Amino acid sequence: MKVRHSTIFSLVFLCFLFNLPLFVSAEGECETESRKKDNAETRALKYKTGGILSILIASGIGVSMPILGKRVSAFDPENNLFFLIKAIAAGVILSTGFVHILPDAFDSLNSPCLSSRPWNDFPFTGFVAMVSAIMTMMIDCFATGFYQRSHFNKALPVTEEMSGGHEGHVHVHTHATHGHAHGSAFVAENSAQSDLFRHRVVSQVLELGIVVHSVIIGISLGASQSAKTIKPLVAALTFHQFFEGMGLGGCISQAKFKSRAIVVMVLFFSLTTPIGIGIGIGLSRWYNENSSTALIVEGILNSASAGILIYMAMVDLLAADFMNPRMQSNFKLQIGANFALLLGSGCMSLLARWA
Secondary structure, three states, rough: OOOHHHHHHHHHHHHHHHOOHHHHOOOOOEEOOOOOOOOOHHHHHHHHHHHHHHHHHHHHHHHHHHHHHHHHHHHHOHHHHHHHHHHHHHHHHHHHHHHHHHHHHHHHHOOOOHHHHOOOOOHHHHHHHHHHHHHHHHHHHHHHHHHHHHHHHHHHHHHHHHHHHHOOOOOOOHHHHHHHHHHHHHHHHHHHHHHHHHHHHHHHHHHHHHHHHHHHHHHHHHOOOHHHHHHHHHHHHHHHHHHHHHHHHHHHHOOOOOOHHHHHHHHHHHHHHHHHHHHHHOOOOOOOOOOHHHHHHHHHHHHHHHHHHHHHHHHHHHHHHHHHHHOOOOHHHHHHHHHHHHHHHHHHHHHHHOO
């Protein structure tokens, strides 16, 4: 039921994002940055169409690999190689927040097309990113706490009944040991259920942060009329979505959703950028990315998305794995994980040269 409600909320939120261009397509021309017309619109459209296909395939493969590869030893959570793959994915997501999204948010909210008051009087970009990170932490904390309390309340009468059922027996030592086994099993089961629920919260919040940014970059790419800009951008975004999908797919795999929920989340991630490109193509003649409304909406959403991804990468992905007793006790695994983190963040940061 929780997964269904979360999915419905995500679909409603996605509908809102897809309708944003209707609010920002007004021609609010900025005198300092007039739109540059390109005569090669047909060529640009060809690249956009190819971009839809390549990004769709890359997104689908990236997010599906960890999910479909459960039977592959590399994707087994008990395998050390799985820690390295997750470290690469976490580095990709961290770089996406810091290097790709946050600078775009600064550019939007500090644009000369916006009035100096209030946008130049206060650092809105950093503030919104901070608030979104705090809100993500609160959702993470309260959701996990609520689940643990409700789970304990449901299980407590059962454990009391089990322990009370042995009070009248003569063989005290034997039944005490038996009761202890039940208690240990209960604690282990509760811990496993709590971890599973946390993985589900992490995967859903992470997907929300990724989807917000994916819609924005899709619309921006689709609205562009410059073939010279689109060509390298499509290539960069293809790799961008592939690596980002691997990070998200790893979280979805650990969450152990039902098949229907997994399909919805995979399609949700895979289709957002291509649909955003399609919307951008349809509105390319009217959409003005330099209008004040477009800049404010994109800047605030990008700031919020950056805050979510940075928090998720640092706290729920990196801290959880790097402080894991298994990694702490294995020096070679620590070295490998740190190298994998630098590799993932470095490669993703390099893509910022073109995307």
